[in-house]
Amino acid sequence: MHLPAARGPLSARLIHLLRRDQDGESGRLAHEAESEVAEEEHSSPLTDIDHQLSLWIIYELSFHGFDDVDDQWEWAPEVAGLRAVLEAPFEAALRESAADWLARARAYDGDVAEQIFTLTEEFDEGPDLSRFIRREATPEQVRDFLRQRSIYHLKESDPHTFVIPRLTGPAKAHLVELQYDEYGGGRVGHLHHELFAATMRACGLDDTYGAYVDKADAATLASSNAMSLFCLHRRLRGAAMGHLAAFEATSSIPCRRIAAGLRRVGFGDEAARYYDEHVEADAVHEQLAAREICGTLVESGDVDASEILFGAVTCLALDARQSEALTGGWEQAAEPDSEAVPAGAAS
Amino acid sequence: MSAPTDREPAVEVVLCPDGPALVRSKVSPVDVVIPTDGSASTRPVSALCRCGRTGRDPWCDGTHKLAGRRRRPAEPATGKDET
Numbered sequence: 329m330h331l332p333a334a335r336g337p338l339s340a341r342l343i344h345l346l347r348r349d350q351d352g353e354s355g356r357l358a359h360e361a362e363s364e365v366a367e368e369e370h371s372s373p374l375t376d377i378d379h380q381l382s383l384w385i386i387y388e389l390s391f392h393g394f395d396d397v398d399d400q401w402e403w404a405p406e407v408a409g410l411r412a413v414l415e416a417p418f419e420a421a422l423r424e425s426a427a428d429w430l431a432r433a434r435a436y437d438g439d440v441a442e443q444i445f446t447l448t449e450e451f452d453e454g455p456d457l458s459r460f461i462r463r464e465a466t467p468e469q470v471r472d473f474l475r476q477r478s479i480y481h482l483k484e485s486d487p488h489t490f491v492i493p494r495l496t497g498p499a500k501a502h503l504v505e506l507q508y509d510e511y512g513g514g515r516v517g518h519l520h521h522e523l524f525a526a527t528m529r530a531c532g533l534d535d536t537y538g539a540y541v542d543k544a545d546a547a548t549l550a551s552s553n554a555m556s557l558f559c560l561h562r563r564l565r566g567a568a569m570g571h572l573a574a575f576e577a578t579s580s581i582p583c584r585r586i587a588a589g590l591r592r593v594g595f596g597d598e599a600a601r602y603y604d605e606h607v608e609a610d611a612v613h614e615q616l617a618a619r620e621i622c623g624t625l626v627e628s629g630d631v632d633a634s635e636i637l638f639g640a641v642t643c644l645a646l647d648a649r650q651s652e653a654l655t656g657g658w659e660q661a662a663e664p665d666s667e668a669v670p671a672g673a674a675s
Numbered sequence: 676m677s678a679p680t681d682r683e684p685a686v687e688v689v690l691c692p693d694g695p696a697l698v699r700s701k702v703s704p705v706d707v708v709i710p711t712d713g714s715a716s717t718r719p720v721s722a723l724c725r726c727g728r729t730g731r732d733p734w735c736d737g738t739h740k741l742a743g744r745r746r747r748p749a750e751p752a753t754g755k756d757e758t
Contacts, residue, residue, distance in 0.1 A: 445740075508719050513719065581741065611737045612718060614737070
């Protein structure tokens with residue numbers, strides 16, 4: 329993968345910096361970024377594409393890296409400084425956007441696992457994208473959906489692997505158990521991100537890692553960045569696991585619908601296999617994540633339940649934003665008298 | 676049912692409230708095979724349906740959540756791929 333095209337002054341300066349050899353020369357990037365971020369005041373970091381792309385590029389240095397960037401940049405002080413400048417308002421915006429649902433979730437009956445399940449049932453923001461794909465989406469709309477989802481699904485589960493050494497006892501054992509299944513039980517070709525790559529190929533898309541970053545909207549990058557933020561900071565391990573639990577708990581039924589939609593538009597079994605696999609896999613994973621990971625983390629006193637629920641709400645809220653961005657784009661492209669996608673439960 | 680023993684159990688079954696039964700080998704990963712129809716799971720943990728509504732019998736597919744659990748307003752719980 330090569331560096332993507334800049335989408336604003338922040339990402340332009342970052343890309344300019346990363347193209348140089350990492351020679352220890354002191355940069356002023358973080359300082360410059362501070363004024364840049366201050367100027368974003370009119371827009372939220374959640375919707376600012378330049379902010380999200382810059383964060384995504386920095387996080388990617390810790391995942392696949394870039395062919396045209398020296399790997400030394402991952403831990404360079406200038407980049408770490410810029411990352412902190414971008415992360416602070418991002419996290420603050422996530423906490424602000426989660427506040428209402430977090431207050432509701434904390435008041436639900438039962439332990440944290442029950443609260444997560446109730447939250448995923450009650451959360452009703454955003455269009456019901458999986459039902460739209462099941463019933464109405466055109467082949468090109470399905471491809472649009474897969475292009476956006478590829479930003480995360482081609483590195484599916486990788487962020488959470490960074491959390492393993494930050495947990496102890498039963499929560500750690502159960503996260504390893506879950507990740508082992510995500511990585512295909514050690515069988516080459518069965519890693520879930522490999523299954524997604526096969527889906528992309530079967531739908532006539534480029535399965536190269538990062539191929540569609542230039543088309544990714546701010547909501548898609550924010551979803552990916554939230555996972556990186558949570559999973560790369562030890563202090564946010566509770567939010568990381570709450571995010572995982574909500575992700576898994578809103579997967580089985582939507583995946584069944586998406587698989588049906590892929591078959592309806594004629595993409596076939598090979599394309600649907602990733603989604604078929606997730607119907608059963610995530611019915612297991614939601615129980616593991618909510619009860620045996622989040623539940624034991626709170627029981628042991630390692631993590632506060634409200635941090636777990638913050639992560640869970642963030643997962644659902646960003647997924648709703650992603651669905652809104654996609655369907656909003658389709659509505660704009662459609663004839664003015666075409667029907668809007670019906671609102672409904674988030675998927 | 677036999678009396679509990681002191682031996683470490685080879686298989687653990689966790690009954691999830693309002694959810695499936697998780698089946699996990701405590702020794703080494705094993706395939707879970709249902710003799711009646713030959714269906715098998717090779718996951719580290721498998722989830723067996725307890726609500727009877729799954730479309731992937733005997734495995735849980737999350738359909739129990741469409742069943743109007745707790746205070747959620749009624750949604751048709753046809754069990755199969757209702758969309």
